[in-house]
Amino acid sequence: MEKDTSFLLTGIKFNKKRFAGDFSRFKKRKQRNDDGPVDDLSYFKREDTEAEKVVVSVNKKRKRKTKAGRVEGFSVFKGSDSVPVVTDEGSEQEENNQKELNRQNERDLRLRKKYGIHVSGNNVPSPLQSFAELSTRYGCESYLLHNLVKLGFKEPTPIQRQAIPVLLSGREWFGKAPTGSGKTLAFVYPMLMKLKQPSKDGIRTVILCHTRELAAQTTRECKKMAKGSKFLLCICKKKKRIDLSRVEYLVLDESDKLFERSLLEQTDSVVKACSNPSIIRSLFSATLPGFVEDVARTVMHDAVRVIVGDKNAASESIKQKLIFAGSEEGKLLALRQSFAESLNPPMLIFVQSIERAEELYGELKFDSIRVGVIHSNLSQEQRESVIDDFRAGKTWVLIATDVLGRGMDFKGVKCVINYDFPDCAASYIHRIGRSGRAGRIGEAITFYTEHDIPYLRNIANVMTASGCEVPSWLTDMPKKKWKKHCPRRESISTKPKDEEE
Numbered sequence: 001m002e003k004d005t006s007f008l009l010t011g012i013k014f015n016k017k018r019f020a021g022d023f024s025r026f027k028k029r030k031q032r033n034d035d036g037p038v039d040d041l042s043y044f045k046r047e048d049t050e051a052e053k054v055v056v057s058v059n060k061k062r063k064r065k066t067k068a069g070r071v072e073g074f075s076v077f078k079g080s081d082s083v084p085v086v087t088d089e090g091s092e093q094e095e096n097n098q099k100e101l102n103r104q105n106e107r108d109l110r111l112r113k114k115y116g117i118h119v120s121g122n123n124v125p126s127p128l129q130s131f132a133e134l135s136t137r138y139g140c141e142s143y144l145l146h147n148l149v150k151l152g153f154k155e156p157t158p159i160q161r162q163a164i165p166v167l168l169s170g171r172e173w174f175g176k177a178p179t180g181s182g183k184t185l186a187f188v189y190p191m192l193m194k195l196k197q198p199s200k201d202g203i204r205t206v207i208l209c210h211t212r213e214l215a216a217q218t219t220r221e222c223k224k225m226a227k228g229s230k231f232l233l234c235i236c237k238k239k240k241r242i243d244l245s246r247v248e249y250l251v252l253d254e255s256d257k258l259f260e261r262s263l264l265e266q267t268d269s270v271v272k273a274c275s276n277p278s279i280i281r282s283l284f285s286a287t288l289p290g291f292v293e294d295v296a297r298t299v300m301h302d303a304v305r306v307i308v309g310d311k312n313a314a315s316e317s318i319k320q321k322l323i324f325a326g327s328e329e330g331k332l333l334a335l336r337q338s339f340a341e342s343l344n345p346p347m348l349i350f351v352q353s354i355e356r357a358e359e360l361y362g363e364l365k366f367d368s369i370r371v372g373v374i375h376s377n378l379s380q381e382q383r384e385s386v387i388d389d390f391r392a393g394k395t396w397v398l399i400a401t402d403v404l405g406r407g408m409d410f411k412g413v414k415c416v417i418n419y420d421f422p423d424c425a426a427s428y429i430h431r432i433g434r435s436g437r438a439g440r441i442g443e444a445i446t447f448y449t450e451h452d453i454p455y456l457r458n459i460a461n462v463m464t465a466s467g468c469e470v471p472s473w474l475t476d477m478p479k480k481k482w483k484k485h486c487p488r489r490e491s492i493s494t495k496p497k498d499e500e501e
């Protein structure tokens with residue numbers, strides 16, 4: 001990847017002198033742009049990223065006013081729900097059309113309100129009332145409908161109701177919906193519908209995931225939905241050079257994670273390599289920080305933004321608890337006590353580092369519970385085997401670093417324990433979202449010590465937004481600006497160092 005032409009990050013202030021080289025390259029690109037002339041460019045320089053600059057082209061077409069007097073393109077995100085398009089007054093037919101359009105808009109608003117769907121963008125397609133519309137409205141292939149029935153899905157989830165019509169209409173998309181609310185199907189299903197038939201044109205879609213475990217899970221889900229078709233679906237570990245210039249459909253799953261400093265360069269190189277001008281790109285996550293919205297607004301063309309539920313909330317089906325454990329010793333005691341009172345497997349326990357995952361595993365492996373551990377220092381085979389054992393119920397309690405914090409769908413997980421306080425609110429939302437999926441009830445317990453107290457208020461805010469009761473002393477605490485909270489903690493291990501294996 002060319003380091004100096006990050007596609008995703010842009011800056012507000014553009015210093016033509018300083019970036020003279022890039023500017024001249026941009027000008028060349030501008031001349032090549034098939035979509036029409038470029039009339040703006042900007043470079044953002046973000047503190048929290050390594051990428052230095054980005055060239056963004058804005059198509060004039062996007063700024064054209066619609067008949068309704070609204071502005072197409074990214075500026076529409078400042079607006080709210082789509083408004084009826086006012087056509088020239090004229091024939092009776094036109095009036096009737098307008099009335100029908102208004103009625104449809106009202107129906108859409110009602111449906112969105114019912115399911116907590118908030119949309120921004122022009123003329124956002126109507127949400128699905130039911131899966132039956134896939135066939136009546138879109139003539140969906142029968143194998144896809146058959147697979148839906150086989151999966152046992154009767155009603156679309158809110159995100160599926162809105163994402164499927166938007167993506168099928170060819171619009172770009174960025175959106176957020178709670179953990180466990182079916183985002184995978186929301187992007188895979190329209191992808192398969194859009195592709196229609198297999199062809200020999202090379203790679204036609206890319207779904208970018210932040211871990212191999214999530215890529216494996218998503219591939220499995222895709223295969224279930226594509227059963228009966230001849231599409232070739234596989235995991236690509238990006239070791240080989242591959243041609244992505246024909247990609248028609250690109251999904252950035254867990255998009256805010258993909259835009260973090262550690263993954264930005266790889267993400268950027270994939271987005272840039274997907275150079276097909278008619279590509280449909282979409283960003284999905286359960287958390288949508290402002291900087292991701294900025295990227296989406298700037299890079300995407302006439303996109304639709306969708307938020308399901310409250311923007312800063314976790315899934316409402318999770319009962320959230322905070323427990324003051326005092327010290328590291330106190331955490332281990334509290335954990336053993338909770339196992340003794342009621343062990344409700346399968347259960348996930350999150351810690352903040354690989355070392356601590358191993359330490360906790362060392363403490364629990366001789367207790368009478370079946371415990372496993374997973375982190376990024378294990379080989380790929382070991383990681384796969386740990387996941388398989390957990391899915392198969394051979395392991396009851398899985399200790400994990402944040403490598404499992406996002407996206408993973410272990411259907412039966414009833415309880416998540418944050419043994420170590422999460423490093424940010426987004427990480428909290430994703431970790432606890434491993435339970436309470438697909439409408440099931442879940443439980444999340446977060447231990448905290450003195451170190452974590454300044455950050456409690458941020459978690460309390462998430463809890464309040466998700467409908468949990470929070471004591472007033474917590475919400476009265478001062479809010480701390482939270483970057484990454486990863487304090488040095490005392491060792492978990494109770495054994496003297498020389499006794500450890």
Ligand SMILES: Nc1ncnc2c1ncn2[C@@H]1O[C@H](COP(=O)(O)OP(=O)(O)OP(=O)(O)O)[C@@H](O)[C@H]1O
Nearest residue numbers: 153155156157179180181182183184286407409438
């Ligand atoms: N329409 C539906 N009806 C019932 N269950 C569904 C439906 N769609 C998806 N599911 C199930 O819901 C579960 C969660 O789906 P998925 O993993 O896509 O969630 P997600 O929104 O991507 O979560 P996360 O944000 O944690 O990645 C899966 O087990 C999936 O099979």
